[in-house]
Amino acid sequence: MVETLSLWHQQVVGDGDLLAPRPALEGDAEADVCIVGAGYTGLWTAYALLRGDPALRVLVVEREIAGFGASGRNGGWCSALFPAGRAALARRHGPAAADAMRSAMRAAVDEVGTAVEEEGIACDWVKGGTVVLARTPAQLARARAEASDGPDRVEMLGPREASALVGAAGVLGATYTPDCARVQPARLARGLARAVERRGGRIAEGTTALAIRPREVVTDRGVVRARAVVRATEAWSAALAPRSVVPVYSLIVATRPLPESFWSSAGLAGGQTFSDHRHLVVYGQRTADDRLVFGGRGAPYHFRSRIHPSFDRDERVFGGLRAALTELFPALRPDDFTHAWGGPLGIPRDWHAGVGFGPDGLGWGGGYVGDGVATSNLAGRTLAALILGRDDPIAALPWVGHRSRRWEPEPLRWLLVNAGLRLMTLADGEERLTGRRSVVAASLARFLGG
The missing domain is CATH 3.30.9.10 (D-Amino Acid Oxidase, subunit A, domain 2)
Structure with missing residues (x-):
């Protein structure tokens, strides 16, 4: 049973959310943006896209249910931690870029808190540091x-x-x-999924992505064609992008x-x-x-x-x-x-999270090393800015376009x-x-x- 995944999932069931899967994809489909993965990265990306352009057709495909993976099972830290430390960021990108990245991470904690309040997500949010x-x-x-x-x-x-x-x-x-909030993570993930749907997004659960390609996602339920495709699969990326994490x-x-x-x-x-x-x-x-x-x-x-x-x-x-x-x-x-x-x-091999969107219409975000609750929010807002072509300072942060070297065979x-x-x-x-x-x-x- 899905509710045995964690204490957090058991509490969600106690709230009245029985974790019943949403309808699966029914054959081929078209969308403006197709996102693979209904964890935090995928949901924050969908949420930011629909806030930026409510007319977009946003489709999220998920093999299990929203919040099934680390997003619903983690320790409940919404922190400003980034897997690469400031010294490592400064060596790779320069001190100014490192400071900008750290500042953006601190702001991401508050961005999550703002969304929780605006969307009425009851997830035990307390910013206590x-x-x-x-x-x-x-x-x-x-x-x-x-x-x-x-x-x-x-x-x-x-x-x-x-x-x-x-x-x-x-x-x-x-x-x-002070830059950390306690949160009940499954309640956050499930509440965020509902917020995406209220804003017009569609989440197809029980739908397994078999291949992710530029402007196309092949699933066991049909092929989705979209002008933008985002891989938001974190640990499960190992099956779709071998040796990326x-x-x-x-x-x-x-x-x-x-x-x-x-x-x-x-x-x-x-x-x-x-x-x-x-x-x-x-x-x-x-x-x-x-x-x-x-x-x-x-x-x-x-x-x-x-x-x-x-x-x-x-x-x-x-x-x-x-x-x-x-x-x-x-x-x-x-x-x-x-x-x-x-x-x-x-x-990732270099302990450095990355996010990006290429000219082929393929985007990605992840490699959080367990510090993904706030980082995924920043990733989602960054991907939305890149996909929509918006002039946003977060699109110039040093992790944008970063690709870690592959792990050894x-x-x-x-x-x-x-x-x-x-x-x-x-x-x-x-x-x-x-x-x-x-x-x-x-x-x-x-x-x-x-």
Whole structure:
């Protein structure tokens, strides 16, 4: 059942949205714009196009249902994070372009909030910022270095200030940025799909794209011809554009609604999202109904970029996430955990998201490395500006037209990706043992172009 994909989907069903598929495509069709994928990128693109030109015939084709993939299963961070850091952007595109990209990402967070309000999407939106804890000397050094990067509005917090926001164990300090909102992601995706339809767009679900070509999408239900075609398939791009991204799984656990006695010390009262400065990415939030939702990387990459529902669950990784969250909040007990799920996200070879629209009428957007909630909004607005030929500054941002180098062929790809995941875990262990910043992590960052 689709509602078992995540806690978020279960809550959507509880709202009365039974996740029944919309009608599939019925034979060949024509459109002004055909978008493949009804996740955030595809939906934001359709939404921006219809706002820009309500007369457009916009058709979104989706194999499953709107919000089926990462858009409905993620950790609920609508953040200004971009997978390529400012230093990497400055090296590739220059400091001014890097700053413009960072500024656009901060604005994208508020753009999502504005759309949520205007469209009446009830998705538990609260802009409380992000607290990233430092719990070892090496993490504290990394936090201080990050806080010195002025343009990104990262503030250094002492242990008391940090603990007042996130009452975790062993806090030495933290960084804080205001540029993040907590959100219930499936409610956002489903609400956005309804907003697209209210504005005249059509979403054909249960329709599998077999080939994406300039001005043509071949599906199992018919061929769609359009003057503009957009590939918005993120992790599933691996099947349509081989080696453009690799699908890597991120897994999440969640607790029952926790009592006020827990929250009186745990904090997170202002809708803050939270993480810490370890190398293997983790992310958490306090939900609107007082649960802890906590996720992270660590699940293996599967040979030949395979995606399968069985990969959504890995009991070893779930156990590690529960242990990590209990280490942060020792008051948690095993029977507090009620949900666990996962899904794939798309990682480009150079850790650099891209968006573009070519003279052949083919557009694309993705490669978010798990930071796609706000980035997809920027992608959608950018694609709309490019397709409509509008003079918009976002169409000149440095990620426009960026194409990442292809991943290595198998089996080298499998070896590299899984070695990278393993090295991040080793780097965290190295720092716990030595108290110094990891040499392993620095070497891997250089290899990835960070």
